Amino acid sequence: MIRTTSFGRSLGRSVAGRLAVGATVVGLLVAACGGAASPAPSSAGQSTAAQPSAGTSAAASPSTAPTVPPGGPITIKWFCCLGGGDDPSQLKVEAQVVKDFNASHPNIKLVFDHAAYSGARDALATEIASGNGPDVVGPVGVGGSEAFHGQWLDLDPLIKKNNYDLSQYGKGAVDFYKIGNEGQLGIPFAIYPSELYYQPDMFDEAGLEYPPAKYGDQYKMPDGTMVDWNYDTARQVAMKLTVDNKGKDATEAGFDPTHIVQYGFEPQRDDVRGMGAYWGAGQLAGGSDGKTVDIPQPWQQGWKWVYDGMWKDHFIETGPVFNSQGFNGGGYTFNSGKVAMAENFLWNVCCVTDAGGNWDLGAIPANNGKVTAAFNADTFRILKSSKHPDEAFTVLTYLLGDASQKLLNSYSGFPARTADQGNFFKQLEQQKDDKGKLIYPPHVNWQVAVDGVQFADNPNFETFMPAYNQSLDVLNKYWTRWQSNGNLNLDSEIGKLKSELQGIWDKAK
Amino acid sequence: MTPIVARRSRLRIPTWPHLAPLARREARWGYIFITPWIVGFLLWTLAPMIATFVFTLTNVTLAQEQPLRFVGADNYIALLHDPQTWESLGVTIRFALLALPIGVLMPMAVALLLNSPSLRGSSLFRVLFFLPYVVPFVAGVLIWQGMLNQDSGWINQFLRFIGVSNPPDWLQDTTWIYPGLVIMGIWGIGGGIIVYLAGLRGIPTDFYDAARIDGAGTWATFRNITLPLLSPVIFYTLILGIVDVLQYFLVPLVLNQGTGEPGGTTNFLNLYIYKNFFAYQNMSYGATLAWLLFGITLMITAVIFWSSRRWVYYAGER
Numbered sequence: 105m106i107r108t109t110s111f112g113r114s115l116g117r118s119v120a121g122r123l124a125v126g127a128t129v130v131g132l133l134v135a136a137c138g139g140a141a142s143p144a145p146s147s148a149g150q151s152t153a154a155q156p157s158a159g160t161s162a163a164a165s166p167s168t169a170p171t172v173p174p175g176g177p178i179t180i181k182w183f184c185c186l187g188g189g190d191d192p193s194q195l196k197v198e199a200q201v202v203k204d205f206n207a208s209h210p211n212i213k214l215v216f217d218h219a220a221y222s223g224a225r226d227a228l229a230t231e232i233a234s235g236n237g238p239d240v241v242g243p244v245g246v247g248g249s250e251a252f253h254g255q256w257l258d259l260d261p262l263i264k265k266n267n268y269d270l271s272q273y274g275k276g277a278v279d280f281y282k283i284g285n286e287g288q289l290g291i292p293f294a295i296y297p298s299e300l301y302y303q304p305d306m307f308d309e310a311g312l313e314y315p316p317a318k319y320g321d322q323y324k325m326p327d328g329t330m331v332d333w334n335y336d337t338a339r340q341v342a343m344k345l346t347v348d349n350k351g352k353d354a355t356e357a358g359f360d361p362t363h364i365v366q367y368g369f370e371p372q373r374d375d376v377r378g379m380g381a382y383w384g385a386g387q388l389a390g391g392s393d394g395k396t397v398d399i400p401q402p403w404q405q406g407w408k409w410v411y412d413g414m415w416k417d418h419f420i421e422t423g424p425v426f427n428s429q430g431f432n433g434g435g436y437t438f439n440s441g442k443v444a445m446a447e448n449f450l451w452n453v454c455c456v457t458d459a460g461g462n463w464d465l466g467a468i469p470a471n472n473g474k475v476t477a478a479f480n481a482d483t484f485r486i487l488k489s490s491k492h493p494d495e496a497f498t499v500l501t502y503l504l505g506d507a508s509q510k511l512l513n514s515y516s517g518f519p520a521r522t523a524d525q526g527n528f529f530k531q532l533e534q535q536k537d538d539k540g541k542l543i544y545p546p547h548v549n550w551q552v553a554v555d556g557v558q559f560a561d562n563p564n565f566e567t568f569m570p571a572y573n574q575s576l577d578v579l580n581k582y583w584t585r586w587q588s589n590g591n592l593n594l595d596s597e598i599g600k601l602k603s604e605l606q607g608i609w610d611k612a613k
Numbered sequence: 614m615t616p617i618v619a620r621r622s623r624l625r626i627p628t629w630p631h632l633a634p635l636a637r638r639e640a641r642w643g644y645i646f647i648t649p650w651i652v653g654f655l656l657w658t659l660a661p662m663i664a665t666f667v668f669t670l671t672n673v674t675l676a677q678e679q680p681l682r683f684v685g686a687d688n689y690i691a692l693l694h695d696p697q698t699w700e701s702l703g704v705t706i707r708f709a710l711l712a713l714p715i716g717v718l719m720p721m722a723v724a725l726l727l728n729s730p731s732l733r734g735s736s737l738f739r740v741l742f743f744l745p746y747v748v749p750f751v752a753g754v755l756i757w758q759g760m761l762n763q764d765s766g767w768i769n770q771f772l773r774f775i776g777v778s779n780p781p782d783w784l785q786d787t788t789w790i791y792p793g794l795v796i797m798g799i800w801g802i803g804g805g806i807i808v809y810l811a812g813l814r815g816i817p818t819d820f821y822d823a824a825r826i827d828g829a830g831t832w833a834t835f836r837n838i839t840l841p842l843l844s845p846v847i848f849y850t851l852i853l854g855i856v857d858v859l860q861y862f863l864v865p866l867v868l869n870q871g872t873g874e875p876g877g878t879t880n881f882l883n884l885y886i887y888k889n890f891f892a893y894q895n896m897s898y899g900a901t902l903a904w905l906l907f908g909i910t911l912m913i914t915a916v917i918f919w920s921s922r923r924w925v926y927y928a929g930e931r
Contacts, residue, residue, distance in 0.1 A: 252676070254678045584877070
């Protein structure tokens with residue numbers, strides 16, 4: 105150690121040593137400053153203007169077949185799964201889409217790169233940071249996109265250049281992706297309204313009526329009275345459906361909450377904002393300046409309802425139960441077959457078959473007389489850093505066009521393209537597994553999912569907030585704490601959450 | 614018997630102008646041989662360190678929505694007012710207080726047992742203890758995730774077998790998460806055991822013979838001979854242990870995808886740094902946190918080095 109120090113001193117004094125250190129520092133500073141700046145977005149119209157774009161847009165088809173450019177096909181990387189798409193059955197479909205694309209587009213080599221949803225944000229950020237980012241990203245929802253705020257390419261010049269027909273979508277759907285001065289950041293692809301998944305057999309066993317099949321219908325209680333289908337009713341029904349290992353339900357004396365074998369209700373717990381949004385629409389940055397934390401009152405109501413449901417009334421799984429093998433159901437506990445009702449988006453249809461062969465869809469309960477069915481929307485986007493925006497746009501329009509039917513069926517995404525909406529559920533009902541058996545039970549009440557669109561939360565719960573990813577982490581920290589500790593004062597917790605978020609947002613100013 | 618006590622070094626190293634010609638030639642060759650290391654150090658260690666320091670004085674982000682500019686000490690000031698920084702540092706310290714003593718003492722205890730002349734098949738035990746050390750890290754974490762599963766994990770099955778009706782949820786309960794992580798860590802003590810064993814084998818047997826003749830018992834021998842002569846190894850293990858525990862990162866990342874679950878208890882400082890770099894895409898602030906961690910590590914190791922003069926005995930010192 106002493107010799108090393110002596111050497112260091114000697115080197116520091118020598119001219120060569122000084123030069124080496126100096127050169128390193130200068131080189132480093134140049135590299136640091138140069139590398140840190142975001143790559144200038146290449147103009148879609150200029151960067152690859154010499155190369156013909158393989159048109160797959162619905163409106164503009166190429167007059168000539170694309171040919172392989174002299175340097176070989178241009179590689180376009182498609183990154184999945186910021187907004188789902190990582191289920192093994194979906195990965196199979198995505199692989200087939202890539203194969204089909206490559207077979208029909210000799211000038212482009214499409215490469216599929218995926219990370220599981222849970223780690224996709226970090227994986228994409230790491231790829232971008234290392235200068236190895238993808239070109240096309242999707243399916244990606246509002247939240248996934250906001251996590252990379254400011255990094256999406258404005259598609260407007262490419263849409264105009266390729267005469268891509270936007271009239272095939274509803275104007276509102278197109279405008280959903282038109283963001284202030286950033287431009288048209290996406291083209292509509294799939295929408296996922298919310299609905300109430302339920303197990304009819306469990307209701308039958310408990311002697312209970314099924315949840316209403318239509319919005320606005322009342323619920324018939326066991327004593328015959330007709331009541332509104334709201335969260336108070338849902339709580340009473342859910343407690344009846346929560347059963348311990350001795351067969352007692354959560355309303356009975358002697359019920360053992362430490363040995364529950366069937367739960368009555370499951371909220372959508374992926375994102376605590378979304379969970380709250382079922383009680384009423386809102387956003388955290390709802391203040392006029394967009395930088396003041398404002399936790400919507402309905403969300404607070406919903407959080408308290410869920411917290412009491414876990415720790416007081418026991419009809420919702422606590423965190424440890426949710427994470428246990430027997431109940432987890434791959435992250436969506438309804439799919440374990442041990443939960444009677446669950447609020448979730450339409451994309452959960454992909455994996456709900458694990459819940460058993462008999463399930464159905466009902467109406468989301470109301471809060472204070474108003475129904476809010478939280479809403480997800482997915483699409484594909486192009487990163488500003490893409491070196492080949494024209495080819496990336498070709499891929500994008502292929503995914504939204506030729507491949508859309510396959511992908512939408514796989515993602516259980518309700519098509520944003522108006523013309524495709526009519527047949528969507530028919531096609532879904534006809535889907536069969538590898539053994540030729542129908543995947544979905546007959547007569548699922550798909551209409552209630554369609555009707556859910558009109559109750560979509562607006563503003564959407566995933567809407568932008570400052571320091572998006574960090575804020576999400578803080579929200580998740582509190583949510584996991586609420587799930588694992590039954591002795592908390594939730595009002596005080598919400599107060600702490602608010603002040604912690606505000607601290608982060610102030611720093612982000 | 615007289616205990617061995619640590620002595621202060623009075624070693625003097627002559628500077629370059631005072632070296633004899635032969636010594637200079639030797640030193641020159643020495644420099645030539647270590648040049649590849651020096652180049653590697655400059656390029657891959659020093660240069661990135663300087664780069665991160667430069668980052669701390671700027672507003673570099675991944676998206677770089679605002680023009681790149683010099684921000685002075687803004688990031689350091691923000692750090693002081695960031696509760697998440699101190700919270701994640703608190704998480705790291707709480708975990709260290711539990712993990713470090715076990716990480717330093719347990720390999721020593723196992724090495725002492727393996728070094729016992731009355732143990733048969735010590736080579737086999739050495740191999741068995743070292744084996745987990747060579748299992749790929751991520752695979753090891755995933756295996757332990759299964760082992761510590763509340764329902765199906767072997768540990769809880771064993772606890773139920775011996776009559777514990779409600780065994781802990783090691784990885785999801787905020788109370789049990791740190792013991793759970795420490796149990797995972799114990800699996801990798803093979804490297805430490807080997808180092809301690811090497812240290813134990815290096816203690817001259819003459820000392821033990823002399824102690825036996827003096828009538829020293831097991832405890833007196835351990836306290837007055839083994840412990841002082843093993844102190845350089847303990848010192849080495851302690852330093853590495855401190856650095857390791859302050860940089861604790863991969864286990865929580867693999868275990869919970871870095872979410873900090875349950876309830877933020879696994880949001881270690883190094884994980885927070887990683888997230889600032891790659892999840893929050895704030896390169897400047899991530900770099901500032903990295904320098905904070907570097908400073909803390911440097912400070913603690915400096916204190917340990919300073920204190921080592923009082924408790925570490927180097928037999929070869931003049």
